[in-house]
């Protein structure tokens with residue numbers, strides 16, 4: 377019989393702060409594919425593979441952090457979880473809370489959440505509150521709520537989130553048989569870049585890889601506090617998942633960048649949307665805008681002659697494109713040509 381993937385906590389139990397006797401709250405997250413991007417590889421002169429995190433149960437990498445965060449919440453005996461979200465954290469928290477039988481409360485910035493993500497939080501039964509402010513302000517509110525009331529905070533400032541998310545780095549090394557030369561990913565609140573760096577370092581220390589990769593982080597130009605070197609007040613970008621001006625994991629992300637010998641740069645919304653379209657049309661991988669940022673960053677680095685020839689470059693594409701079809705379609709409409717029930721008409725309309 378083929379082996380069945382058991383979710384990241386059971387698969388990587390030796391590397392996580394849990395043991396066999398814990399009640400593990402899992403929806404089977406992780407075990408996502410690493411997919412070769414042929415055209416992009418030949419264009420940039422490197423081996424480029426995308427880690428498709430949109431394959432997770434709720435369609436984003438947030439599930440890796442949520443299985444471990446909610447497992448700890450249950451262990452602690454709490455009954456309510458709270459998060460601020462640009463969409464995917466709330467979708468994930470709502471699903472894992474539903475599975476564990478917990479109440480989930482979510483604060484989202486008004487009008488800035490993709491429809492699919494909001495629908496997920498609603499169908500999983502979360503209590504959704506829109507805040508007339510941005511993500512950073514939502515996070516301030518939920519931090520205070522969790523300090524004053526018996527509610528567990530499951531944003532990435534919760535250390536169990538990063539513990540779960542670091543397993544994506546383990547998987548990449550397991551899939552390649554070695555660490556890549558460079559790992560790229562989008563940077564918003566900066567939990568994930570911090571988690572990957574922790575994961576790559578831990579796996580190298582455990583002898584599972586002989587080295588650690590350079591970490592190249594990519595932000596959206598309108599929400600690029602790391603590139604500017606300071607938090608910003610009114611972040612703006614089409615990539616709503618990284619529309620963040622005051623990243624919570626600032627120091628950890630700077631350490632990931634500097635210790636790895638990498639960088640964090642910004643790309644325009646236009647470049648993000650174009651990379652999103654290329655991933656869909658050339659690789660067959662439909663991602664949301666934020667997830668395409670690393671590909672846009674890679675293409676820009678290649679154009680500047682900065683991609684080492686023949687390097688192995690892995691890119692985390694963080695979330696599923698089905699969450700936000702409106703942005704991906706742009707001005708294309710959903711009304712393909714209609715024909716009668718007739719083979720000749722079908723052949724004729726197809727130019728056969």
Ligand SMILES: *Cc1c(COP(=O)(O)O)cnc(C)c1O
Pocket residue numbers: 436437438464465532562563564565566567568569617618664666667694695696
């Ligand atoms: C959360 C998220 C990000 C940003 O991750 P951070 O850990 O906040 O830097 C990027 N892309 C998607 C799809 C996300 O959901």
